[in-house]
Every structure is written in structure tokens, then in C-alpha cells.
Amino acid sequence: MMQPKSRVKIAGEETLSNGWTRLSSYLLDYIDRQGATQRLKREVYHRTPAACILLYDPRRDLVVLVRQFRLAVHLNGDPAWMIEVPAGLLDDDHPEAAIRREAMEETGYRLRGARFLFKSYTSPGAVTEVMHFFAALVDTADRVAEGGGLDEEHEDIEVLEIPLDEAATMIETGEIFDVKTIVLLQWALLNRGTLS
Secondary structure: OOOHHHHEEEEEEEEEEEOOOEEEEEEEEEEOOOOOEEEEEEEEEEOOOEEEEEEEEOOOOEEEEEEEEOHHHHHOOOOOEEEEOOEEEOOOOOHHHHHHHHHHHHHOEOOOOOEEEEEEEOOOOOEOOEEEEEEEEOOHHHEOOOOOOOHHHOOOOEEEEEEHHHHHHHHHHOOOOOHHHHHHHHHHHHHHHHOO
16 A cells, blocks of 8 residues: 555645735645555645643533634624633644633633543644643632733633533534534533533
């Protein structure tokens, strides 16, 4: 069997945009399973690695989520103030250090511990971003700041505390439709007995 890397050769790359992040157009020669070479054109959005975290308070059986504006969702005509787990780019930090920083900035919760769960590509057909998923136990004493995001980045983040079962129902009703949030809430429901 042919090794996967030997089946693909990049024949050309063109940068289409290099603003907030880079968008490239690629020509590639791809050898299919029958051994025929296909010339393919693909566009790839180069996103740096990121991390997200589920903050769970076992005493109150609730999760700490955030609501913020998402332009791409707005452009699709869906409710643009999305309910999500705290998340952010690594900015050259280790994933755990980055998610500790993001949790504090967005929610005001200082993490005592963060448990790494797994990493995943959230949209591998066109985006290079790798997301590192974490979970952490919190309680009211861990909220040491207001949160809401960074003023210099013009973040306008609302902090929400929602019972876990209610958050699960919000997936079914379509109020929560962010994939990283759905994945972490489903993980929490499956692992609820081991979270305290």
C-alpha cells in the first residue's frame, strides 16, 4: 500500500489574503486509490492552534459559558451572539497556559487545575486549526474577576452560568450550536459521575 505522504505533491501555492490570518490557494497532484493522478485545487485558511475549556461547578451542577458576536454566523443569517465554552488562540503558549489565560480573560475564573481531554481538527476540509479540549472544576470562590474579555481587543463577552441539563437541552433546541461547545457538553454528560 502506498504511504499517504507519497500520494500528495503540492504543485503550487498562491496567497489570496494575508490579513488577520492567511488564506492560500493550492494546486496539488493527488494519487487516488486506483493509482491515477488527479490535479486538485483547494483553498486553505491557515489558523493557529487554539484551546477551549468546559468549566463545570459540580456543587451547583452548572457550566460556565460565554456569549459573544461571531461575524461568520451573522453572515450566514443565524443568531450571531453565540453561546460557547471559553476558547482562544494559543499565541505561542502551551495549550494549558493559553486556556488558563483565556478562561480568566473571558469568565473571570481562576483555574485550580485543567484536565487535557483530547485535540481535534474542527473543520479539516479547509482550516488548519487544531483545537485542544480541556475541562476544569470550578466553584464560586474561583471567580476572582468580572471577565468579559479584553478591552484592547474590543471583546464584548457575556458570562453565563447554566445548569448542565439545561445546556444539554439548549443543544436540542438550537440555542447552542457551536461544535466545540456541543462536544464538551456531551463529554460532560457522559462523564458527569467522574467530574466531582
